[in-house]
Amino acid sequence: MNVNLASFLYLVSGILFILALRGLSHPTTSRQGNLYGMIGMAIAILTTLALALPSAGGFGLIVLGLAIGGGVGAFIARRIAMTAMPQLIAAFHSLVGLAAVMVAAGAIYAPESFGIGEAGAIHAQALVEMSLGVAIGAITFTGSVIAFLKLDGRMSGKPIMLPARHLINLALGAALVVLIVLLVGTESKFIFWLIVAASLVLGVLLIVPIGGADMPVVISMLNSYSGWAAAALGFTLGNLALIITGALVGSSGAILSYIMCKGMNRSFISVILGGFGGETASAGADDGIERTVKQGSADDAAYLMMNAQKVIIVPGYGMAVAQAQHALREMADKLKANGVEVKYAIHPVAGRMPGHMNVLLAEANVPYDEVFELEDINSEFAQADVAYVIGANDVTNPSARDDKSSPIYGMPILEVDKARTCLFVKRSLGSGYAGIDNTLFYKDGTMMLLGDAKKMTEEIVKAMDH
């Protein structure tokens, strides 16, 4: 195939990827957008095959590889539980990172096929771009693996703080720079693998000190990295689709990290430096004031809500843990059948990844036009009779608004305390991810419904039938 035509087709596939993201501006256009993405990928693959016609054997290998990988991918995509999304995305990231390393290795071992020079005489510019790509790819790989393990609970979410870790990281970083310079000078494969090894270690060291609950920010950051790695390889290969996609993915990850940090009112740097979150002991309230908690039963909750005019449901991480979304939807249906107005309020960082709650509610068939963002619904709590807070905690904590000394001060919150009654479904009086006591538990208008979110909601549904 003519290179000009090929470049043009790569451009088309880049444009289709832009349209894929653009589709996500609204649920109705999102499915079409995803289709554009698939078409773009198909064009990129077919163009590459046409441009560098593989031998019969090579062709066989390609079909085999696509079949194996595609089969596994399709199987996972079918079976994965929606609540496991954060882990899944971390796992997928690690694959992209490792693949970037492998592609770079392929390019070092067979530079002619990539058009970057002959073995022993690879263009210096290509070597620099490639080693950047491989280093970022390797960091993405191990970093994502750690993130996956922490999110999946196979590794404690507790931050692991090595002594002098900043020093070690700096030293490793410096070593990487030296190795890259050496690689450009010698084109030695041994040094290439040293770069890979150092980056793999760096990836682990960078991520272990970060608490489990900060993993979403980490994943987004790694996503952004993998975008820049792809763009670097795109420069090496002179491939427009890779360059455009890399820039898209890079910006997307960066923006999502930014949104999360803003939603938590923390700086990106503080997240990356680690040490936050994990199993910090719930502080408890030690200010000497005696606190009483009003506890309620499922029957109380059912009675209160059936007699309300307007109920706002505030889901949080606990709903995901308990998989309570279907029971919740059932409860909402009962309420609506009884003439109660029901709305859902989603905080930008509720749950453990951006949009986490929205996916789970969508899974339980909650129509998206009953689900509202913080800015759009916060003024409505004052008119609500009941705020049903299910497994959410930090995102409702009024000390973020009122207590200047609180570590989360300044984080926007859902003002559930403005509702006439606030029902809190959780298993204990323990704190949430931020490890901060929630003063709302002790307020007059609050009734605690202690128990598993799913079980409690199911009991409430039953009680509503009486």
Add this chain to the structure above:
Amino acid sequence: MNVNLASFLYLVSGILFILALRGLSHPTTSRQGNLYGMIGMAIAILTTLALALPSAGGFGLIVLGLAIGGGVGAFIARRIAMTAMPQLIAAFHSLVGLAAVMVAAGAIYAPESFGIGEAGAIHAQALVEMSLGVAIGAITFTGSVIAFLKLDGRMSGKPIMLPARHLINLALGAALVVLIVLLVGTESKFIFWLIVAASLVLGVLLIVPIGGADMPVVISMLNSYSGWAAAALGFTLGNLALIITGALVGSSGAILSYIMCKGMNRSFISVILGGFGGETASAGADDGIERTVKQGSADDAAYLMMNAQKVIIVPGYGMAVAQAQHALREMADKLKANGVEVKYAIHPVAGRMPGHMNVLLAEANVPYDEVFELEDINSEFAQADVAYVIGANDVTNPSARDDKSSPIYGMPILEVDKARTCLFVKRSLGSGYAGIDNTLFYKDGTMMLLGDAKKMTEEIVKAMDH
């Protein structure tokens, strides 16, 4: 200068132009944005000079040209009245159009300096791109001149409908295509000038049938055209700054046309085909129902507003005609000093160009956070005691909302009829630009204040002092 460095600098200047437009997303960043634009232009000019070092004589000519043009431009920019903005922009457009023609002529007469081949052997691709550029430029030139004359009142706004005009335009268009083909074949300068001439005539013929009040859409459309012309020349010259800028200007013009057409609930095609607006006789209400109008005096208006809690001011084209913005601001100050809440409501197509009212109010020192867009304020009219409609008409006409047979049915309106009292300042019971009777004049809650907008407002201010 090295071509690579030059290309990079042209890219920088294109990026600065993007940032210039980006700055306009908010008034506070807009001034900085404009500065970026100026820097971008300076970089483009200096880069070009460094890239193709002119001779001493050439350099003298360049300084002379910049000085003459710059002096005239700066003088105009200082002196022009804000109310004359629509005309000014039309006039400026015509200059860009003519300049594009001249640049293309320069390229035909001295192709070597443009790097597009030798005289007699200009690359075909360059000839095609150039003739597109020159045709669009020439149409922009005469079209903008007509638009200027109509907006400035030096030519009647009445649509001039030649018989068989669509046929003539089609024939001219076909002739243009033939001429371009001939030009590519022969590279004859005579044919080049024939293309220019045909395009100039086409520009006139396309715009004369369009009514004066549709000129804003026309200007935006011509703006968009001039962008595409610049991009075409950018391809010829291989200049990144021109390509990027052309795309920016092209999209901007297209989007503004779209916004205006949507604001008027008309299709772009119907605007371009012309025949709408101008001095259509005001239809009057001939439905046999007897209509009574309540007329008031400045004293009545002053009394009503001073005793109100909330007044919403709705400016329209008449305020611009009467230059009443300063008097209006004075009135608002008096009201505010008296404890009345004052807000301004701006319809997207109030006045004669997008954002027209906002500029005039800003000129009169009205802070921009008292000025609201239709969507943001429409719900507040129900709580307002007085809606002070000054020189606006169509944008308040309830038949756009209620009367399915009205030609403007479906156009969004400012719901001034929801306010307790509606004060209408205009000179007569005549209709506005759309030529449709406004049923609001005859409503109970409406009081007409017939007279010039400025005079009437000044009288009200005086009456408030009593």
Add this chain to the structure above:
Amino acid sequence: MDELQKALDQLDQAGAAVRLAVQDLANAPGGAADAAGAAAHTLSGGAIDPFVFRFAIFVLAIFVGYYVVWSVTPALHTPLMAVTNAISSVIVVGALLAVGASAAGAATGFGFVALCLVSVNIFGGFLVTQRMLAMYKKKEK
């Protein structure tokens, strides 16, 4: 005389080789013709290093990415993460080059592994996004 003839022949061959190389340059890429002309009068764009163009494309794509991601509704941020993950596997392009075009050997092996990995991502990523997006429904009225 013989040697001279040989030398001449060699020169001829060398000349032919150079001519071929130049022709290659002039033909293969449509723009190289421009490039040749451009070296003379620095103005045409033909002679510009493609890196500059790629960089321009990269920068503009970052702008597009910035705007397009901010326009994504927060409710779809999880699908956004899934789909960016899927599209970032466009590095499959590199894997295909390694598997298909290179002689069997280490590069083919690396390419094959890369291909398997990104295929998981391509199929898994788009399908899981599709599954998620299929769940977002409007209220039936």
Add this chain to the structure above:
Amino acid sequence: MDELQKALDQLDQAGAAVRLAVQDLANAPGGAADAAGAAAHTLSGGAIDPFVFRFAIFVLAIFVGYYVVWSVTPALHTPLMAVTNAISSVIVVGALLAVGASAAGAATGFGFVALCLVSVNIFGGFLVTQRMLAMYKKKEK
């Protein structure tokens, strides 16, 4: 023998010329070196017609324009018209080429006229925008 010598000299000169031309190609544009390599194995980007790149830049710039213009607040639509008008006079680049680089003649004349016209626009456009923007003020509190 003399003729042979002459012939040899000419060949030498021709060879040198070709070599120079090739060097020119290889040096002037940093990418041409790649281009030479690329002709062999169609994969490198060096050999791509710059038109493709320009087209890519054009398309991406349209996307950027689309998003950036929609993000302009309606209150600033008039300054937007003024400033797009000002920046579209970047065709001054063409005018400068015509005035400065070409031998005096018709082209210089056209270029000069174009230069005067767009200068009005450059100065007038940016200044009038500045004047307008300076008027937008926040409420003093």
